[in-house]
Amino acid sequence: MHIRYGFLWVFLAIAPSAYALETGSPPVLAPLEQQAQAAHLSAQFLTRFHYKPVPLDDALSAKIMNRFIKSLDPDRVLFLQADIDKFMADSAKIDDAINQEDLQIPFSIFNVYEQRVVDRMSYARGLLNQKIDFSVQEDYPLVRDKEPWPQSEAESNDLWRKRVKNDWLRLKLAGKDDAAIRDTLDKRYENSLERAYKYKSDDVFQTFMDAYTTSIDPHTDYFGAAASAEFDISMKLSLVGIGAVLQERDDYTTIRELVAGGPAQLSGKLAVGDRITGVGQGADGPIKEVVGTRLDEIVQMIRGAKGSVVRLDILPADAGPDGKHRIISLVRDKISLDKQAAKKTILPVKDGDATRKIGVITLPAFYEDFEARRKGDKDYRSASRDVAKLLGELKQDKVDGVLIDLRDNGGGSLSEAIDMTGLFVGKGPVVQQRNADGDLEVEKDDLSAPVWTGPLSVLINRGSASASEIFAAAIQDYGRGVIVGEPSFGKGTVQTVVNLDQVAHNLKPKFGELKVTIAQFFRVNGGTTQLRGVVPDISLPGLSDLKTFGESSFDNALPWTQVKPANYKPSGDIKALLPELQSRHDARVQDNPDFQRFVADITDLKAQRDKRVVSLNETERRNELTAQANRHKSGDKINDGVDAGDDDGLQANERSLSADLAIENARKNVKDVLLNEAASILADEADLQKGALKTAIRQSGNADGKQ
Structure with a gap:
């Protein structure tokens, strides 16, 4: 799991403005005894039974430290160089810490990480009331994984000034006015800031164990209880619950989708857009308010044993914040995914x-x-x-x-x-x-x-x-x-x-x-x-x-x-058919405008990756968007994974649910250029095999006639 501010809304709940953030630092997290024991047991197992055992020594310790830090700050925008210097002083001690069942080192690093998130998001929010000059010629680094960490707070501030400027410019180019932009970004940074107050020791431990296991090889992993449950669900394509896909939107846990045939859909009591504000267990158990609770925790509360009852406090999709709630009861059942x-x-x-x-x-x-x-x-x-x-x-x-x-x-x-x-x-x-x-x-x-x-x-x-x-x-x-x-x-x-x-x-x-x-x-x-x-x-x-x-x-x-x-x-x-299949493929795609546009889009995408920076000059950015739009004017929409011309500057949870679902449905209905060409190649294969079969039958018939 990569815990980075850019991805947090995927994994964690969006809290309401319930925290008095100005009152102090985020909570200090400490390892649990069972976590230290689990790390030690894992080490014993990995050093004995792995396909290519790697000793838990100072060399591996340094790799674990580097991976742990990278997982927290992959683009080097949160920690300062002084933080890194302090962390690395302990880089050869991770092995001893695991063997001695003492995980204070990774937890102390994570506590600094939490504080840096709070510092940086608070600073970003403070910039929103300042005037931004988009006529200046300057760039923002989109990727900083190989760049030095900021040497000072002033250098970090300048980096975040550019980040806020880029966020603002994206929304401006999408047609948003200043007031809407300020509200959107203030909410975005506030949400990220508030999450720093909601981490638990399990999050730290999972991240640390990910760093340890993947330092041995890329596909060795550790699963805590929650991750293990999700893995099981993905393999058997079923779970026991109510059959609803949930998402955090506007501070609420919202119904994004109802699974066909599931209890929620069959009941007729829930609709897409409804918000869950409370969860109760059993037919008469107390309802616990869940506004501001992490999404993964709410999911665990709603899942349960087959045949058991869960009660939900629902704020309907069309109701305002002060609208009338309703309590519904659902019987959990096996859901097929x-x-x-x-x-x-x-x-x-x-x-x-x-x-x-x-x-x-x-x-x-x-x-x-x-x-x-x-x-x-x-x-x-x-x-x-x-x-x-x-x-x-x-x-x-x-x-x-x-x-x-x-x-x-x-x-x-x-x-x-x-x-x-x-x-x-x-x-x-x-x-x-x-x-x-x-x-x-x-x-x-x-x-x-x-x-x-x-x-x-x-x-x-x-x-x-x-x-x-x-x-x-x-x-x-x-x-x-x-x-x-x-x-x-x-x-x-x-x-x-x-x-x-x-x-x-x-x-x-x-x-x-x-x-x-x-x-x-x-x-x-x-x-x-x-x-x-x-x-x-x-x-x-x-x-x-x-x-x-x-x-x-x-x-x-x-x-x-x-x-x-x-x-x-x-x-x-098949090898005998490949030269002719290749020849037909080459001729076909040469005359296929959708395929050629796909190739051109890939060229653009690779150029953007190599560039690694984006201009913060409004005129330059508008010219780039115009050029992209002109390239996409003709032809149907194609499934090329390149949406540069359609950037609205918003993150998924910032759009209305209806707008987000409309985008998702539109993507399902676009031309799949690669699938279509793969089908054409197979049609050619069928044609060639049919021709080869006819030839074989004809030759066999001629041979029979001569006998």
Whole structure:
């Protein structure tokens, strides 16, 4: 978890103006005994059972310190150089602190961080009543992760003066008047300031343990109780609650969405925009006011056991602050998070006078309800089961090819990646694993015959990682389908989750869980997806910054290596089709204005990244916006991830809910240039395979005639 002022509204609640901020410093946080014990137990486990054990010594101690500081102040805008000098004096003592179960060092750093947030936000609010000159030629650094920390308070003040000026200018360029800008920014900085008063020791400990575990390798993690629960929910795609997506808006916990079929939606008692001001447990338990309470705490209060009752004090969406409240009762039930499940669509692709039907299966994650499977539930939820069902439906739809969209699929269950590969290649090896002792194990799928034998393609991007890479690599190695997109993430390591409370034989949970790297993946061809990822057969442009995103961006990633190939037999010869597929792709995109605009937008985006600064001169900024708007005048809206011309200067929680939802819906309806081109490539593949099949049949017929 990165605790930075720019992201806080995502994770924490927005407090009302209930704190008398001028009365003093934020609370001083101290470690709990169980946290120090959990850190020590984690260290013992990591130094003995990790795939590549790293000793907890002075060298690792320094890395932990650097990562912890970076997680708090990644852009070096809060701490002063004097703070850093003081922190680093203890940089070689973190190892001793963990072994001695004394976490005062990271907690003391965090307490300074809290105070710096209060100082900087108070200063920023004070600037809002001063006149700002936008005719001056000066720049604001958008990225400062490599810059020195401010040497003095005066230097920090100047940095924050420019930050406020940039925030103001963005709103001004979006058409806001001075009064509205002042109100918006004052509220924004006040909210960030107030959050400094709401941190708990769990936040500090989670951040510190993140710094420790990721100093060993990028994918070893620590889960406190809350993080562990969220991980379980993401894997089984279900939870027990009322079926409502909550968001903090205007000091209230607000209903952003009602999950179809959930208790909240079925009751008819709640609507999008309604605000929760109190929560009570049971049919007659007291209602506890929650205005100003952290969002994560309110969520935990509303979740509970299936069949139990939760009562909510609701301020209706259309009521003013002094409007009439109503109390509603809901019975908690199991909620299926279908938005994150596999889904299908059919894309028509013009091919001369004919139209080919391409079935698209979008898979956001390789999920699996481990608990239900362990209990022997025949209908347990999993990615491969859902995909198999969708493939059956697409067969009935008589599609000409199937495209698996794995963009931004960060992985999940290894067994699901194996089972899903079997849907397309049948029985055989899928991936190899090497453990810390060097033992190599071949993981196989035992499905007797594939479910889909027709034309296949897999769409990946830099966000496709882990299980996604195992699946894509296997499809590529078997020659079963064409891999399209940009090089994948490059995560070729295996993790397992260890319950520290079980290790310690605790009767009640208090230590949390470790996600530990225990092995490395290898493709059936002997290579690894580690570091290099899966290289597509047909490359498409991508938005990712490879320097900052992907395995190669980590300074402690494992190197690429290889082992002997597994005993497998390719089931297709896609390589023979690639030259013609590439030629058709090149010709098609050359004449496609949407695709060319996508490429131009990526060029602009990369130029902005390289620039790293933005002008604070109003005339220059207006000219830049005009140039961007002119480039976007013609053509439909495309899904290119570049919204530079539509910047309203607001953060999500500062827009009205209706405006925010309208933006979200508009994004869903824009052209997906890459998906459309991937579907066209698959249509070409289907055409070429059909032609090859006709040729083979004709040649076979000629041979039969000669006999």
